[in-house]
Amino acid sequence: MDIQAIREQFPILNQEVNGHPLVYLDSAATSQKPLQVIEAIENYYKNNNSNVHRGVHTLGNRATDQYEGAREKVKQFIGANSVQEIIFTRGTTTSLNTVAYGYARHFLKEGDEIIITQMEHHSNIIPWQQAAKYTGATLKYIPLAEDGTVTIDAVKETVTSNTKIVAIAHVSNVLGAVNPIKEIAEIAHQNGAILVVDGAQSVPHMKVNVQDLDCDFYAFSGHKMCGPTGIGVLYGKKALLEKMEPVEFGGEMIDFVDLYDSTWKELPWKFEGGTPVIAGAIGLGAAIDFLEEIGLDKITEHENQLVHYAQQKLSEIDGLTIYGPEKRAGLVTFNIDGVHPHDTATVLDAEGIAVRAGHHCAQPLMKWLQCTATARASFYLYNDEKDVDRLVEGLNRAKEYFGDVF
Template identity: 75%
Template sequence: MDVQAIKEQFPILNQEVNGHPLVYLDSSATSQKPVTVIEAVNKYYREDNSNVHRGVHTLGTRATDKYEGAREKVRGFINAGSTAEVIFTRGTTTAINTVATSYARNTLKAGDEIVITQVEHHSNIIPWQQAAKATGAALKYIPLQNDGTITLEDVRSTITENTKIVAVNHVSNVLGTINPIKDIAKIAHEKGAVILVDGAQGAPHIKVDVAELDCDFYAFSGHKMCGPTGIGVLYGKRALLENMEPVEFGGEMIDFVDLYDSTWKELPWKFEGGTPIIAGAIGLGAAIDFILEVGQENILDHEQKLADYAMDQLRKIDGMTIYGPEKRAGLVTFNLNDVHPHDTATVLDSFGIAVRAGHHCAQPLMKWLEVSATARASFYLYNTTEDIDHLVEGLLKTKEYFGNGFK
């Protein structure tokens, strides 16, 4: 993997911030976009801009072909059985909310259980809280080990015959934990439950095979995997999606409309009401092409090496606390003793180093960690060990600043 050649395909990285070369370490929040993705979106607007499905003219046909072609790319990317199982959404949040609204609220009843973990992003907690309140179901949490991981033994003891839905992340956006989804799915299915996987941090970094994982739903976003913002995917097993009602109503998703009743299109379009995110889908298709060309195994291997290197280097800094397990995806969450993470991020930014600071939309996990916030450096296919060296240098200067002032 020629990381420097890859990096050159991301024009935003070729700039200075506050007088220093940009070191972008915030890809878990949103990844940067390669030229091929930018050009794909630009080409649609310059040459093919038209609504999809409705028109028979040339521009409409070209736009529809590219939009549905992107759906086929997604299908292959996650190894779904059919494009009918690939629904375009605004992102992971919308995808999870669709399941929590259309499936959970129409399936659950008092006495049923929803099982999640304390490591989840708010987008995979709040929808289930609301579904539980609306139906009378109980919300249960799988216990955490000291490093923030979960064990299959605890999964088995938490999921019961009353459990109807299990919702877990593929990769934690705070700790970098990679969950054993296939094993969790097997346990859930043995008890008669369905499993939804929050793949926002999984799909960009790990080869996802929904058939192999045997997950019932898988949700992810385009903007975290080199694609545009505002586009995401909900995968669902066809049998489940067929029995779910749409959550948005209007154009595109209908078959026939009468004065007092209407019928819906077949999958996947019954869940895509209104003009869809055409340019976003086309851009996501281009991002998938880019990722596949680099190689998903290469990306994961590269990121894990960066994470290992980062932890080794950060541990050399006195007063450094690192959160999460040893084996992880490509991110490191940390705090400098006696320095608020927002202050850490502000000083790093003065040197052109972009990291995330805050609760990372994971306040229950912050409470479990007994901190109000943390700093996070997250890596992607365009990062290098030199970027981490700059991070370490910046952190040492941060310590110096808050300890003694700049020398």
């Protein structure tokens, strides 16, 4: 990959922060946007702005074609069987809540089990906590291995014939651990359960085929994959989506409304009440085009090389602890002895380096790691080894600034 040519497609990267060239290492929180995406959104508002599915005029037809064209791109991108299985949402959080409310609350009962892990983002914990409270189901956790990974043996020991839902991240946003989704799906199905996957940290970085994984639901966000904020996707197997009730009611998702009862449109519009995020969907379609032009396999290979380089360089810093397994996706979460991660991030920001600091919306995992917060550097297709070198220089300055206690 020609990283410099790719970087030139991201105008935001061509700036200085605090007098230093920007090094953006927070793509796990949100990725930057290429010109291709920015221009697609601008073109919609300049030339095609109209509501979808409603009007018969030219602008309405153009907008509808672009909106539904984006759905077709998503279908192809993740290997879904039909566009009816692609629901546009506000993001991963909304997608997971849609399953928790539209499926779990209707089909679970007392004695049933929901299985998750301690590595989950809060968006894949709280909806299941609430579903368990509402239905009387039991919430159980798959124990993590010492390096923070999920083993097949641990899954087999936790999932039982009472399990109805297994919900798990494809990639941990803190540890970078890549979970064996296909094998977990098999275990879940053998026990009569469905598998819900949080794909927020996987879809932007690796090729995902939902039919090959055989997951029942898969959720992800546009803003982490070079697309705009406010748009996400819920993939669901058609048979399950047809069984579910909508979670939002109003215009666009109805078939017929009478005074005392109403009927719903067919999939996928049954779950898309109100005016949808039209520009967001079009921007997501442009992001998919951009990523496919580069190639997901190339992006994965580049990130694997970069995170390996980062692990080597950071491990040379005395007193720095890296959390998570050796083999991981493109992020490194760490702490420096005696330095609070917020202080680390502040010093790095003064050097023009953007990283994340805090609990990363994963407080149960922080408790498991026996710390309250960590710093995280996350990489994407526009980062290179020079960015890692700048990070290392900044971390050494942080150590100097707060006193070398080693």
